[in-house]
Amino acid sequence: MAEKVVGYPGVSNGKEVFLTGHAFRKNRLKNLRPGQSRLTNLRHMIRRFRLRPMKQVKVEVFLNGQKHHVKTNELGYFTCQVQQPYTVSGWYDYELCFEGKKGSNRAKGEYYVASDHETAVISDIDDTLLVSHSTKLLKKINLLAFRNAHTRKPIPLIKHWYNHISDLNDYEMPQDFFYVSNSEWNLYDFLKDFFQLNNIPKGVFFLRTLKKGLRDLARSGSAGSNHKEDTISWLFEFFPKKNFILVGDNGQKDLDIYHEFCTKYADRVKGVMIRKLSHVKKDHKMEMVENELKDLGIPLKFFH
Structure with a gap:
């Protein structure tokens, strides 16, 4: 088993931040390199569709110096939408943590504060x-x-x-x-x-x-x-x-x-x-x- 929490790129309109992610009980995806064989690519794609999400687990979201608590749904998916003070446009980091059977699992994600461009x-x-x-x-x-x-x-x-x-x-x-x-x-x-x-x-x-x-x-x-x-x-x-x-x-x-x-x-x-x-x-x-x-x-x- 390879427990893992994944945070996807989030977005902010300058007033609120919207984040999403998944918690997995089994996620053995690895980075592929140029020149990988067709068989290796096939094996990796099969793994993508054999992911085992963790349902109804608590995930901690650390954002702008504050901690927020969310829970995954039946497919291991979670959302987090919170207020945010004005921030200059650009990409910013956030952190995730959940307690699995093998201890704490942490991950970093990014969110984008949209520009003032219309x-x-x-x-x-x-x-x-x-x-x-x-x-x-x-x-x-x-x-x-x-x-x-x-x-x-x-x-x-x-x-x-x-x-x-x-x-x-x-x-x-x-x-x-x-x-x-x-x-x-x-x-x-x-x-x-x-x-x-x-x-x-x-x-x-x-x-x-x-x-x-x-x-x-x-x-x-x-x-x-x-x-x-x-x-x-x-x-x-x-x-x-x-x-x-x-x-x-x-x-x-x-x-x-x-x-x-x-x-x-x-x-x-x-x-x-x-x-x-x-x-x-x-x-x-x-x-x-x-x-x-x-x-x-x-x-x-x-x-x-």
């Missing part, structure tokens, strides 16, 4: 930044099972992602990035490493509920829940004075989801970016959304 980016990950083949089951499983952060590839023309974001923000790159993905927390360590290796802007991840079985590996990243809608709604409420650029792809339902937020928050969506996947044909519904966004005065940019 615009932030909400971006999907799979097939928007990371080649994932989310709509092609066999290719998706092959990538998940046999590749790692060193061998997975960003989208071919990722410079277009940067350029369009800058264009939509008056030719200035935003500082605040929130990555809302249908990938599960099982893949957090992989995504963190992938972003670092490919110099993708550091940000806060919002992933889906942890999975606990190998049968879930094939379904990893699939649409079918309200995770994206709920998270984006929360971000709009948590940052009531920010405008957002919404970024996704046309492989799943990103455009439909973003269309809803454009209708609801027309004055706060600065633009929408959609990556066109070559195997997905443009349909009548996409044309309709294009026209409606145009009527709302919200720019819609496509990239490859």
Whole structure:
């Protein structure tokens, strides 16, 4: 057994801090290196989906000189939302501790105090930044099972992602990035490493509920829940004075989801970016959304 507590990147709006994490009874994930064999990658991915969370355990959160007590849910997941005095924008540390059967388990995490810049980016990950083949089951499983952060590839023309974001923000790159993905927390360590290796802007991840079985590996990243809608709604409420650029792809339902937020928050969506996947044909519904966004005065940019 390898008991472990993990703290994910948290976020602050300058008044409150929101932190999340997991406590595990079994977590034997290790850092992978370039040149690892396909078998090693497969073994590591299997471990990701055989994590054993610790439910209903008390976790201590040390933040800004104060200690807060939280408890994990049935999937070993916890949240902590507390008041915070004004702090300059940037990344800050926090600490976690829980008492396991083998003694104290400690870990450090980071949280991001958002900038005063009025615009932030909400971006999907799979097939928007990371080649994932989310709509092609066999290719998706092959990538998940046999590749790692060193061998997975960003989208071919990722410079277009940067350029369009800058264009939509008056030719200035935003500082605040929130990555809302249908990938599960099982893949957090992989995504963190992938972003670092490919110099993708550091940000806060919002992933889906942890999975606990190998049968879930094939379904990893699939649409079918309200995770994206709920998270984006929360971000709009948590940052009531920010405008957002919404970024996704046309492989799943990103455009439909973003269309809803454009209708609801027309004055706060600065633009929408959609990556066109070559195997997905443009349909009548996409044309309709294009026209409606145009009527709302919200720019819609496509990239490859």
